[in-house]
Amino acid sequence: MSVAASRPRAKAIGRPRLRLLGLLSLPGLWLVVAYLGSLAAMFATAFWTTDDFTGNIVRTFTTTNFSTLIHESVYWHIALRSLGVAAAVTVVDACIAFPIAFYMAKVARPRVRQAMVVLVLTPLWASYLVKAYAWRVMLGDNGVIGWALRPIGLHGPGYGLLATTITLAYLWLPYMILPIYAGLERVPDSLLEASSDLGASAGRTLRSIVLPLAYPAIVAGSIFTFSLSLGDYIAVKIVGGASQLFANVIYDNVITADNLPFAAAAATFPVVVMVVYLVLVRRTGALDNL
Amino acid sequence: MVLSKRARFLLRLFVVIGLALIYIPLLVVLVNSVNPSRTFGWPPSGITFVWWQKAIDSQGMLTALWTSVKAGLGATAVALVLGSMAAFAVARFRFFGREAVSLFVILPIALPGVITGIALNNAFLSILGPFGGHLGLATVIVGHATFCIVVVYNNVLARLRRTGTSLEEASADLGARPVQTFRLVTLPAVRSALFAGGLLAFALSFDEIIVTTFTAGPGIQTLPVWIFGNLFRPNQAPVVNVVAAALIVVSFLPVWLAQRLGGGGTAGGRL
Amino acid sequence: MNRKRVLAVLAATSLFALVGCGSASGTGGSGPGGRATPPNEKMLTALGSGEGQVNVIAWAGYAEDGSDDPTVDWVHPFESQTGCKVNVKIANTSDEMVQLMHTGQYDVVSASGDATLRLVYGGDVAPVNTSLVPNYATIFSFLKDRAWNSVKVNGKTQMYGIPHGWGANLLMWNSKTVTPAPTSWGAVFDANSPYKGKVTAYDSPIYIADAALYLMKTQPALGIKDPYSLDQKQFDAAVALLKTQRTLVGEYWSDYTKEVQAFESGTSVIGTTWQVIANLIQGDKKADVEAIVPTEGSTGWSDTWMISSKSQHPNCAYMWMNWIVSPKVNAEVANWFGEAPAQELACQQPDMASVCQTYHAADQAYSNDIWYWTTPTTDCLDGRTNVKCVPYSQWTQAWTEIKG
Numbered sequence: 001m002s003v004a005a006s007r008p009r010a011k012a013i014g015r016p017r018l019r020l021l022g023l024l025s026l027p028g029l030w031l032v033v034a035y036l037g038s039l040a041a042m043f044a045t046a047f048w049t050t051d052d053f054t055g056n057i058v059r060t061f062t063t064t065n066f067s068t069l070i071h072e073s074v075y076w077h078i079a080l081r082s083l084g085v086a087a088a089v090t091v092v093d094a095c096i097a098f099p100i101a102f103y104m105a106k107v108a109r110p111r112v113r114q115a116m117v118v119l120v121l122t123p124l125w126a127s128y129l130v131k132a133y134a135w136r137v138m139l140g141d142n143g144v145i146g147w148a149l150r151p152i153g154l155h156g157p158g159y160g161l162l163a164t165t166i167t168l169a170y171l172w173l174p175y176m177i178l179p180i181y182a183g184l185e186r187v188p189d190s191l192l193e194a195s196s197d198l199g200a201s202a203g204r205t206l207r208s209i210v211l212p213l214a215y216p217a218i219v220a221g222s223i224f225t226f227s228l229s230l231g232d233y234i235a236v237k238i239v240g241g242a243s244q245l246f247a248n249v250i251y252d253n254v255i256t257a258d259n260l261p262f263a264a265a266a267a268t269f270p271v272v273v274m275v276v277y278l279v280l281v282r283r284t285g286a287l288d289n290l
Numbered sequence: 291m292v293l294s295k296r297a298r299f300l301l302r303l304f305v306v307i308g309l310a311l312i313y314i315p316l317l318v319v320l321v322n323s324v325n326p327s328r329t330f331g332w333p334p335s336g337i338t339f340v341w342w343q344k345a346i347d348s349q350g351m352l353t354a355l356w357t358s359v360k361a362g363l364g365a366t367a368v369a370l371v372l373g374s375m376a377a378f379a380v381a382r383f384r385f386f387g388r389e390a391v392s393l394f395v396i397l398p399i400a401l402p403g404v405i406t407g408i409a410l411n412n413a414f415l416s417i418l419g420p421f422g423g424h425l426g427l428a429t430v431i432v433g434h435a436t437f438c439i440v441v442v443y444n445n446v447l448a449r450l451r452r453t454g455t456s457l458e459e460a461s462a463d464l465g466a467r468p469v470q471t472f473r474l475v476t477l478p479a480v481r482s483a484l485f486a487g488g489l490l491a492f493a494l495s496f497d498e499i500i501v502t503t504f505t506a507g508p509g510i511q512t513l514p515v516w517i518f519g520n521l522f523r524p525n526q527a528p529v530v531n532v533v534a535a536a537l538i539v540v541s542f543l544p545v546w547l548a549q550r551l552g553g554g555g556t557a558g559g560r561l
Numbered sequence: 562m563n564r565k566r567v568l569a570v571l572a573a574t575s576l577f578a579l580v581g582c583g584s585a586s587g588t589g590g591s592g593p594g595g596r597a598t599p600p601n602e603k604m605l606t607a608l609g610s611g612e613g614q615v616n617v618i619a620w621a622g623y624a625e626d627g628s629d630d631p632t633v634d635w636v637h638p639f640e641s642q643t644g645c646k647v648n649v650k651i652a653n654t655s656d657e658m659v660q661l662m663h664t665g666q667y668d669v670v671s672a673s674g675d676a677t678l679r680l681v682y683g684g685d686v687a688p689v690n691t692s693l694v695p696n697y698a699t700i701f702s703f704l705k706d707r708a709w710n711s712v713k714v715n716g717k718t719q720m721y722g723i724p725h726g727w728g729a730n731l732l733m734w735n736s737k738t739v740t741p742a743p744t745s746w747g748a749v750f751d752a753n754s755p756y757k758g759k760v761t762a763y764d765s766p767i768y769i770a771d772a773a774l775y776l777m778k779t780q781p782a783l784g785i786k787d788p789y790s791l792d793q794k795q796f797d798a799a800v801a802l803l804k805t806q807r808t809l810v811g812e813y814w815s816d817y818t819k820e821v822q823a824f825e826s827g828t829s830v831i832g833t834t835w836q837v838i839a840n841l842i843q844g845d846k847k848a849d850v851e852a853i854v855p856t857e858g859s860t861g862w863s864d865t866w867m868i869s870s871k872s873q874h875p876n877c878a879y880m881w882m883n884w885i886v887s888p889k890v891n892a893e894v895a896n897w898f899g900e901a902p903a904q905e906l907a908c909q910q911p912d913m914a915s916v917c918q919t920y921h922a923a924d925q926a927y928s929n930d931i932w933y934w935t936t937p938t939t940d941c942l943d944g945r946t947n948v949k950c951v952p953y954s955q956w957t958q959a960w961t962e963i964k965g
Contacts, residue, residue: 020383023383027375027379027439031372031394031397035409035410038412039409040406040412040413041416042413045412046692052939052953053678055659056663056683058957069758075961099305099308100309100640101363103302107298116305116309117314118545118546118549119312124493124538125493126316126319126538126541127513127514127534127537128499128514129521130533131534134315137763137826138315138318139547141826142829144318158811159828179294190307227399227400227402231405232402232498233404241811241812242807242810242811242964243813244965250405251404252961255657255763256815258657260412267402267404268401278397279393287393366771396874411664415664422873424666424873425666508648508666509614522818
């Protein structure tokens, strides 16, 4: 009897289950138990309040936090404003990223493509804070943009929501380019050639073949830009002037007001938005396109 | 795809302008690192390297840099292990809830950082507090690793899906034990994906500020925390620019390395 | 298998939910003015050897280590003398300080009057054993046993901190751009201000008191007697004034360095400030600024060093408190920050006579004229019993509304 035949095959029944459990146990413990658990614990506090004077948490069940959020119009304004900024950033980034990614994936020669990937990835390493601050300086009164626009008689946008949108769009652009590039790479060149062989113009090919196939990748990129914009409280403090976004409401209530219950209640808004977004997006297959 | 000459030209123009727009703020940072004016008045009045000298002498900055490196390495190590484990489970097995794994893994990075930070801070203080434990570098690593897992997971999963199981099955058929198969067949195939994922994870951790603010102990300052505290200080802001300029220049190397080692495809890394 | 997994997740999450979900838990009473006594926190009875580290929460400028100005450093001398390494966390507002103290990760905090009693009644700070702080003896007596830093328990007054210094919030403006020089807080509240878009204000709910102070002097019909003691009508008037101001504001500031940068780059030209910020801008010579206490008077702060009830380094903490109120160091802080020192002997240090004169360090009457930051409570602080005053938690909600 040969040695090989007497060895148990690696795919014996029962063993794979154990291996699967072993593989999933550690990440499962970390993500499901620890992370989701701490999220649950935080959201549980949303039903409590803090003592008026000392700020200590009072553990009696109440829904006042949620009723305040729903009934005070200022929170609706801030929420809509934040959704608007996040959507604007996503649209701007998608418009800028798509041509660049298309060029990288389909038009550029291999060496140029490699160089471009490096060029697109490198800004991720420059500090987020410094990039935001560079925009503060550029958008300021004596900054580059004012200096460039003055001869034409215009002046820069100054600090505010427009500046925040520009800065956020700039910061998250690489996060949109990469997934689209990955998605476009997977579109076989043969499809595009076949399309043009059949007589379709470049525009038609783009509309009917490339965009539908790249759509999951664009959506994947949008997950990042949307969620990063929705959750950002620092960039708006640097270039947003006196405006505040929803993440500021959460941050201010934890740090400034020391009101964890209210912050947790407010935090349900972005979480619900993102979870709904993710669930909707799963259907498009975007989660496989990251 | 056949693009008309005009379309090609316009596309190239767009790309060039796009890249220029991406790099103009970075150039501003580079120029400001040698700008004598402390408030970055534009145009700069001259060139000076005094800020670079101050940066090298800055004890606070160097300590923060070292702390960031330690945190990044720790988070990357944890993310590599956990991300690969999850990726293997999803790629090689069928089980209930397989589709949900992608959702769970992406959650830490899809939810706003302030929420992850607050939740972890709350959990750490509630659990460690009674035992006299305190926030420190370890809690920072835990926080970073949590959202770095997805980066490694995506890269390894994509690679595993692409390479398929035929080689591994052949190896098993030829009598190799599972450990041998893993070491000699699987690992070399995913090595570059691990490298790309690990590099991206390190980059994410290195530049992270929001979760770090909530999970760092009193004496722990990572580089972004240090930068945040010095961003507006007139005496320190130029040093901050120097740090950023140095990071930009230095980072070309690992990114280019990842490209070379990856060899084609989205070797730049998937997010 | 899936059912087991679901059960496991449920069990884990409920475990978390039970294990004190909120990290801040209190056992103390609810506030001053005839309220319950503060929780019984242990007071250190004897000083031991240093633990090698002390975690400090400080206002900007209180714990300088030479990074702002190489000649301004009292942290490194402390470290070499006591062996206690100082980790400083600069907090921007009193609320931040209260929140940080709740985490139990810090040893000492330089608390203003609107944080002190919250910390005391929340059980976050321990009473201070003043006999362990030799320099306490020579602190100006009018700063000891005051309402914001001590509590009467069983007829005996117990100090909860070591006084550090006090000062007023100021009105600062760019003297080149803002002419004529303003003399009243009206300059930042005037709806028709020519500096619209370049006004700045302190980003904290406590700033509502500044608006109330202005109304106290300009609209006596409202009957405001104490800017921290506002009934609903008075509070609404202050909030309305601030909403008007919102249209003038370009940026709010809580990080002092941000205000320095804003004035130096011309983003802000007029607004509320601390003396240390004006000092920094004047030292940089990038913009010309002046800062005054306007005719209506001003809000301010009287700061006290307090020790955490959960301090892991109590000996180093006491050493720090003694160090910071020692004559030489207290003088250095007062000089750098621009405030009145609490230490009487600090005024006898070289070159301190004029500083103490400028900030009225020994002038108790002057000191009593400043409306120090205090936490507003439902029981009116001005003694009215016929109305309920608006508590601080509502001030914070209103602040979000004001910023819009």
